[in-house]
Amino acid sequence: xxxxxxxxxxxxxxxxxxxxxxxxxxxxxxxxxxxxxxxxxxxxxxxxxxxxxxxxxxxxxxxxxxxxxxxxxxxxxxxxxxxxxxxxxxxxxxxxxxxxxxxxxxxxxxxxxxxxxxxxxxxxxxxxxxxxxxxxxxxxxxxxxxxxxxxxxxxxxxxxxxxxxxxxxxxxxxxxxxxxxxxxxxxxxxxxxxxxxxxxxx
Ligand SMILES: [Zn+2]
Numbered sequence: 001x002x003x004x005x006x007x008x009x010x011x012x013x014x015x016x017x018x019x020x021x022x023x024x025x026x027x028x029x030x031x032x033x034x035x036x037x038x039x040x041x042x043x044x045x046x047x048x049x050x051x052x053x054x055x056x057x058x059x060x061x062x063x064x065x066x067x068x069x070x071x072x073x074x075x076x077x078x079x080x081x082x083x084x085x086x087x088x089x090x091x092x093x094x095x096x097x098x099x100x101x102x103x104x105x106x107x108x109x110x111x112x113x114x115x116x117x118x119x120x121x122x123x124x125x126x127x128x129x130x131x132x133x134x135x136x137x138x139x140x141x142x143x144x145x146x147x148x149x150x151x152x153x154x155x156x157x158x159x160x161x162x163x164x165x166x167x168x169x170x171x172x173x174x175x176x177x178x179x180x181x182x183x184x185x186x187x188x189x190x191x192x193x194x195x196x197x198x199x200x201x202x
Pocket of ligand 1: 050076103107108
């Protein structure tokens, strides 16, 4: 079993390679292990990331087949099916690190801020389900001076939303709470910069 600390180290190192335009040979070799992996998996980290095409977890952390258990949803929000996916992987594969990976200029955050400032009529209920999950973490920001600075507002919104998802995973599931208290499961937030390629752990 890979501890949370060791898993974090692997992710940090992998992202440093990615940001420097390098790929490790271990990552490349993993493609040839497809057949061996058919018998089972032991992902060392669980990533709850955004669906944004520019933030594929395996690539930005330079990891190969079988390394990461990845859940992607617009705005890296936490709804019951995301909690269930994390519970499943943590309980079944003994994975000890969960990373909520948000990113700069996240469209789901921008859409939520726009919706709060200028509500649209007849918004799709399905889209509203995402906006409604992001809303509680960003609407307070619109009451501060940040509302005059669009870029700062988006940046703070992204971080507030990451923190909200981390909180939700830490406290919104008995299974995960128990794994945190008794088995060394860690849930951490991280932000990927589209501009630099670097992931900052919060
Ligand atoms: Zn996004």
